[in-house]
Amino acid sequence: MTEKIDSPQQLWRTQFDKQLTDNLVERILKQTTVLIRQVQRDTPWRDQLGPDDRLNNVLMKLLEGKLTWDPDRVNLEGFLLASMSREITHEVRHATRFPHASIDDETRNQEQLEEEASNALAAQRESRNEESVEPCWSLFVREMRTRAARDAGVLAIVDAYAKGATTRADVMRLTGMSKAAYHAAYQRMVRVAKKLDPETLETITQAIA
Amino acid sequence: MTQSEQDLDTYMAIACAVAVEEAKTMPTTPDLQRRAHAIAEGARDRLAQMRREERAKRPSNVVSGAIRAAIQMLSPAQVLARLTELRGHHPDMAFAHLDYEGMTDEDLRSALEDAESLIERKD
Numbered sequence: 001m002t003e004k005i006d007s008p009q010q011l012w013r014t015q016f017d018k019q020l021t022d023n024l025v026e027r028i029l030k031q032t033t034v035l036i037r038q039v040q041r042d043t044p045w046r047d048q049l050g051p052d053d054r055l056n057n058v059l060m061k062l063l064e065g066k067l068t069w070d071p072d073r074v075n076l077e078g079f080l081l082a083s084m085s086r087e088i089t090h091e092v093r094h095a096t097r098f099p100h101a102s103i104d105d106e107t108r109n110q111e112q113l114e115e116e117a118s119n120a121l122a123a124q125r126e127s128r129n130e131e132s133v134e135p136c137w138s139l140f141v142r143e144m145r146t147r148a149a150r151d152a153g154v155l156a157i158v159d160a161y162a163k164g165a166t167t168r169a170d171v172m173r174l175t176g177m178s179k180a181a182y183h184a185a186y187q188r189m190v191r192v193a194k195k196l197d198p199e200t201l202e203t204i205t206q207a208i209a
Numbered sequence: 210m211t212q213s214e215q216d217l218d219t220y221m222a223i224a225c226a227v228a229v230e231e232a233k234t235m236p237t238t239p240d241l242q243r244r245a246h247a248i249a250e251g252a253r254d255r256l257a258q259m260r261r262e263e264r265a266k267r268p269s270n271v272v273s274g275a276i277r278a279a280i281q282m283l284s285p286a287q288v289l290a291r292l293t294e295l296r297g298h299h300p301d302m303a304f305a306h307l308d309y310e311g312m313t314d315e316d317l318r319s320a321l322e323d324a325e326s327l328i329e330r331k332d
Binding site: 013016017020021022025027029031034039042055056060063081085088089093135137138140162187190193 | 226
């Protein structure tokens, strides 16, 4: 198979060569470490891979063509973090539906595991019918909106995220914000989010109950 | 997409924003630098390997140098006639020797072999 100099594959590879530096990888490892810590803090999900393996996996998927990167839309740093975030999102969703129980756990016998599995399935059926418990992330987002109720900029970013925007360019296009307005609102949003730890959310839940 | 799924996507986008900002204040350690270097090197090596594999699959423009018997049997005039014919069919074809000046009979046969081989490969 021949590869033209200006083929999309060649173009992203050229950008990949330029952008993939040790410093970039270091930054992404830090970001992933914080992301994993935060999601573990806020949800029942537990990481099984670690930041290094996660980053390595998405890099290999990109090189093997299983992931598509458009360098015109997002830089490599943003693309790699978003790819890992998507995988974690999938795992969080799965972890909530199917809580982990290892069949290799020698301290628990087979009958016990089967009973737990059927209980989990029954609970799942019930929760589907009732949808009684609000997931922790829904509570988080609701509380974000409440706390930023008077901040149109923060609300606009949160709304854009809800509509599927992931990059700065996507958010700016959806909200019509200028670069400066976006940057200021983004910083305010991060400050509000940092204050929303599990204890705060627990207190809110109890207050509602 | 359910409301819960939409909220999860929103939550993850906010979590990423927080992670990016918090990472800026995280200290760098020699261990982190070593791990980062290993990951970057691994990806660069993989890309280089893929490029080598792709290059190996591409047809080469280097011809063997051996002149086929049918061309060996042609007289210099026949070789010149065939070369002229080929230049007529392929105007973009270029020869190192203008009007074949100074070329020996063997050079002429070699030039024809190269031209025929490249045309066959192109077809």
